[in-house]
Amino acid sequence: MNTKLKLKYIGIAFSTLILFGCKGDKAQKGTEEMEQTVSKQPLGENNIAHKWSEIALLATANDTEKFNPRPTITSRFLGLTFVAIFDAWSRYDGKAIPVYLEGVDRRPQSEHTLENKQIAISYAAFRALNEYYYSDKELFNDFMVELGLDPNNESLDPNTPEGIGNLAAKAVIEARKGDGANQYGEEEGSNGKPYFNYTGYEPVNSANSNVDPNRWQPKYFSDGKGGKFAPACLTPFWDRVAPVSLKSGDQFRPGPPPKIGSEQLQKEVQEVVELQANLSDYQKALVEFMRDGPQSVQQAGHWLNFAQEVSKRDNHTLDQDVKMLFYNQVVAMDAFIASWDSKMYYDFARPFALVHEYYSGKTIKGWGGVGKGMIEMDGGQWRPYSPDTFLCPPFPSYTSGHSTISGGCAEALKLWTGSDKFGYETQLVAGALTEPDNLGDTITLKFPTFTETAQMAGISRVLGGYHIQSENIAGLELGIDVAREAWTFYKKHIGEE
DSSP states (O other): OOHHHHHHHHHHHHHHHHHHOOTTOOOOOOHHHHHHHHHHSOOGGGSHHHHHHHHHHHHHHHHHHHHOOOHHHHHHHHHHHHHHHHHHHHTTSSSOOOSSOOSOOOOOGGGOOHHHHHHHHHHHHHHHHHHHSGGGHHHHHHHHHHTTOOTTOOOOOTTSHHHHHHHHHHHHHHHTTTSSSOTTSOSTTSTTOTTOOTTOOOOSSBTTBOSOTTBOOOOOEEOSSSOEEOOOOSOTTGGGSOOSSSSOTTTTOOOOOOOTTSHHHHHHHHHHHHHHHTOOHHHHHHHHHHHOOTTOOHHHHHHHHHHHHHHHHHTOOHHHHHHHHHHHHHHHHHHHHHHHHHHHHHOBOOHHHHHHHHHTTSEEEEEOOTTTOEEEEEGGGOOOSSOGGGOSOSSOOSSOHHHHHHHHHHHHHHHHHTSOEEEEEEEEETTTTTOTTSOOOEEEEEEEEHHHHHHHHHHHHHHTTSOOHHHHHHHHHHHHHHHHHHHHHHHHHTTOO
16 A cells, blocks of 8 residues: 555554454453443444445545546445445344345344454455455555454354355355446456447447437547547446346336427527536536546445445444445445436437537537636537546436436435435535636535435536436436335345335
């Protein structure tokens, strides 16, 4: 681990070392002693489930830097990591039912100690993260050592917390091989190449020719070196990935988007143009915050971060965070699958191309790019409010992924906490991530409720020029449907249904 990362996370390790105590003393604790332990356990950001969520977010940010944004893939990594954590923890809970872990009995009540839970979920997190974020093995190894745990302990003994943690991760990893994600290049037609497009999807339009303006068109990005390239569609097979909590990816598929020739689409494209032409500093800051910028953790990670804020706000115990983060990230993972089902089924155009279709040859006002600000231009030159190196997400538009995942995770947090109240806020300088030569004011973004936070995430994508309004609305509704279906799944697995 480099010095910067080690310094950042040494505080995590130092505050956590005391949690495990002397592992050599495995004497059973009576009910009274366990209750005292629970009353003294670390809360909020100090509990070990929360700390592993921080490590997972760091790994997600590193993944973005190494492999470019791939929000579908990292949502699966995060979702399955928290399933593994939950499954390991479930063996030390009185009612919980694991998702994938089989053949491992629930441990006796006398073993349901904080120490055993911490050890089991640490090994589950460690093994799952190593499998999915394989390029960050050093980070995970170092963290285990700092916790006083042996990263080389590969025990599969179902009578020990180390063994249960390892078994839980193993069960998840094995169960999800062949789930459609093509992580190992195992799907037919992949030739062993991980994440290869085994469906054969090709856009009907090329970056140079838009033969069907209702369909998605790839667009050119800057390569940052004076050249340009048009990214291929990101994971066009993600609609085939098996969900965790849904019956299928198309379970809640929305109706179709408006098409060219309809009054609705004309009005919605016009709205995108007019909104961008009049972006305030507040709106620019909102677009940039929700876009997530450098070291991005994508939408699943963004809502994992929001969940962490809830944990800190409410001083969650380890048990609470295990359950909340499990539900939160299963919703994010399944919402991505549902969104991709809609995206690939409708293969709909983005505003980037639609504005060109409606306004080429007409003078409009829009963002001219870095160093140009808002200018008058031919409509055929219009572009989203985004850096040259990542102008627009490279995949079909309907529904909005931001809206779907945000609608889902917001509903999940509302259901889980029993309240819509959030109360989070953050500050950033408008334009810093898009036009650093034209900085605006320092803006405070306030998120009073989970519902409003999701709505702000959704409208930010319209303001930025990535989506039309119907894609935002359909996405928010789709996400809510996913969260409510996943709630039934969640209640079953915590033993309450």
